[in-house]
Every structure is written in C-alpha cells, then in structure tokens.
Amino acid sequence: MATGSDIQQRLEEMRAALVKRGVAITPKRAKVLEILATSDEHPNVGDLHAEVQRWHPSTSLATVYNTIELLKETGQVLELEFSAAANRYDGRRPDSHPHLVCLECQRIDDLEVPEPEGIFEAIGAETGYEVVRQRLDYYGICPNCQKKRESRLSGQAGFVALNDRANY
Amino acid sequence: MATGSDIQQRLEEMRAALVKRGVAITPKRAKVLEILATSDEHPNVGDLHAEVQRWHPSTSLATVYNTIELLKETGQVLELEFSAAANRYDGRRPDSHPHLVCLECQRIDDLEVPEPEGIFEAIGAETGYEVVRQRLDYYGICPNCQKKRESRLSGQAGFVALNDRANY
DNA sequence: AGGGGTTTTAGAATGATTCTAATTTGATAG
DNA sequence: CTATCAAATTAGAATCATTCTAAAACCCCT
Numbered sequence A, B: 001m002a003t004g005s006d007i008q009q010r011l012e013e014m015r016a017a018l019v020k021r022g023v024a025i026t027p028k029r030a031k032v033l034e035i036l037a038t039s040d041e042h043p044n045v046g047d048l049h050a051e052v053q054r055w056h057p058s059t060s061l062a063t064v065y066n067t068i069e070l071l072k073e074t075g076q077v078l079e080l081e082f083s084a085a086a087n088r089y090d091g092r093r094p095d096s097h098p099h100l101v102c103l104e105c106q107r108i109d110d111l112e113v114p115e116p117e118g119i120f121e122a123i124g125a126e127t128g129y130e131v132v133r134q135r136l137d138y139y140g141i142c143p144n145c146q147k148k149r150e151s152r153l154s155g156q157a158g159f160v161a162l163n164d165r166a167n168y
Numbered sequence C: 001a002g003g004g005g006t007t008t009t010a011g012a013a014t015g016a017t018t019c020t021a022a023t024t025t026g027a028t029a030g
Numbered sequence D: 001c002t003a004t005c006a007a008a009t010t011a012g013a014a015t016c017a018t019t020c021t022a023a024a025a026c027c028c029c030t
Helices: A004-021 A027-038 A045-055 A061-073 A119-127 A143-153 B004-021 B027-038 B045-055 B061-073 B119-127 B143-153
Strands: A078-080 A088-090 A099-102 A108-110 A130-141 B078-080 B088-090 B099-102 B108-110 B130-141
Touching: A004 A027, A004 A061, A027 A045, A027 A061, A045 A061, A119 A130, A119 B130, A130 A143, A130 B119, B004 B027, B004 B061, B027 B045, B027 B061, B045 B061, B119 B130, B130 B143
Parallel strands: A099 A130, B099 B130
Antiparallel strands: A078 B088, A088 B078, A099 A108, A130 B130, B099 B108
C-alpha cells in the first residue's frame, strides 16, 4: 500500500527525471505527474486528460501525450501497450505461450519455457480472479538487428550534450 | 521444428473446429487456415490478406478478419494483441511487473510475483536476443464481475442449439 | 429456374494515436 | 517595462487497424 511519503518520493523522482531531461515542469505537466504518481487504476490517456482538465480546463489531449512521451523516454512510467501496432497471429500453437518480440524489426519468436503447474489456480486463490489465460512477452533486440546496429555504430562519435533550461 | 504431418494435423484440427462450429470451409477460408498452420512468422492481418490474395485475388480484408474471428472463437489461433484498446499507464511502479487484467471491466491490478533472478540474461544466452523488458499479464474475470455474472445467470435457461449446415 | 440461407464485398465509421502549423506562454535581456 | 525567442500548447487534420453495414454473390436444395 502506498503511503503519502511514497507518493512524494515518486513525484520527486519524476520531476527530477524531467528536469534532467531538460524540459520545464509546467503546471499541466505537473498535474499529469501527480495523477500518475497517485493513481492505482492504471489510467489511460482519456482518463488522464479528463482529470487534468478538472484543474486546467484548457488542456489538450496532445499535452497529455507529450508528457507521457517524456516520462516514457526517461523510464518514469510503465506503458501497458494495447495499441502499438497490428495484432499478430499464431496458428501453429494456439495455446498461450511466451514470445520474444524484437523492438526493432517486429520479428516474433516462440520461446520454450514451461508454464508453472497450476499457476492460474494459485493466482486465483490469492487474488479472487478467475484466470483464463496469460501473456508473457520478452522485448529486446534480435540477433540480426544487433548486428545491423553494430555496423551502423562503428566509427560514430559520442553523444552531443543535451540543452538545459530554467524551469517555468 | 514442425514437420509436414504436424502441419497436416494442425490444419485438420482447425478445419474440424470450424465444421463443428457450423460454418463452411470455403476456399478463401481454407487458404487462411493453411497460412496460419504453416507460418512461423506470427503474421498480421495485412500479411495474411496479401498472401491469400496471391491465390484468390478478389479476397477482401473483411474475409480475413471474419476467418480469424471464427478461429479465435474456437480457440484455434493465438492472438497477440497490440491494438485492443487504449494504452494504460502505471506511474507508481515504472518497472515492468505482472498484471491482472479483467476481461469484463478492464480493471487492472498489480500482481506481486518476484521475477526470477537473471532471467533476461538467461534468455539472452539461449536465444541471442538482448532482452530489455518483459510483459506478463494474466487475463481473467475479477471478483466484482464474477459476482455480477452469477446474479445475471441465476434463473436463466440453457443454450439454444446452433444450426448446422453442409459445406461448400 | 427459384428460394433461402451463408459468405463476401466495398466502403464507411470508429477510435487511439501521431502529426502539423499556428498560437500562447514565460523567462530573460536590454 | 517591453521585446524577444525558444519551449509549450493548441485545434484539428492525418493515419491506421479494426469494426460495422448494407448490398451483392454464391451455393445447395427443391
């Protein structure tokens, strides 16, 4: 369970990450951060937008998307993706099983990992849910794309320093 | 590794399931089934459509969606969902962790399950992928929706038999 | 040949997300 | 205090996968 100081700490991490990233903590952005640090309901963009608007009625959807993008870049929010791309299908193994998803080329490989016996029942007993299926995906870079990356990077200079700016 | 008879067997299961479901195995549907039983690339609807069109050029996207829908209903295909609904966000725990997703009301709960130590590295060693994050979701019906279901079902008659029909 | 269902079609509708070009904002220098 | 300028924000258009819809095509059976 989250205590008040947990939330304060989370909020401070988020703010620090954005400042380090070189962007301003504007009132509207601050409100998005606050909702995300507070809510345990896994809100979607529409939820966030509606809530921010209670305080800043002129806020647009684009601002919420913009703030989330910044938080994603800095690892300050976990996105549960339901709409990244087109659905993919597996007709050879119609039972749920783990996959390896390449973030670069969208290749998807099956992964052979036996599922713990009776896991659905165990989770059901603990949480009250009636579990019917699972989804376990590992995301990363496939061997091919790693090679491509190496050749692209070889002989390239280091990063350029990002700009920094005073807050609002 | 899939052998020819594996594929034949898979195909036969799919066909049998659709026949049992009471729909015809038309040439276009048969081609969708064949691709799904054969392909190890987790195709999306566009891929399937393009491939079916090589054999049946007049095939529409709607037919592919229709066939997939039938296969999903009968449990003959695994859908890796990337576009079911709006994305959801967790700002309290930005690290990847397991979730319980209610299929009825879309409620999402965090699940406390410690991740096996060094799992990313182990998978990397086995597959060559450079794993950077995971996603583990359990899908089911939350306690609230189970209650609603029970009250809705109490005193209701059984199912009506489905129609059955000769094939094309 | 005709009836009556299923299947298929093209195109419109939907909905989340991304893009774009214009406007607003706020910190800062003069 | 005002002008300046980049960052922030906006409304609305564009995109894209998916779903919906109403009409047309198809097939079996008499």
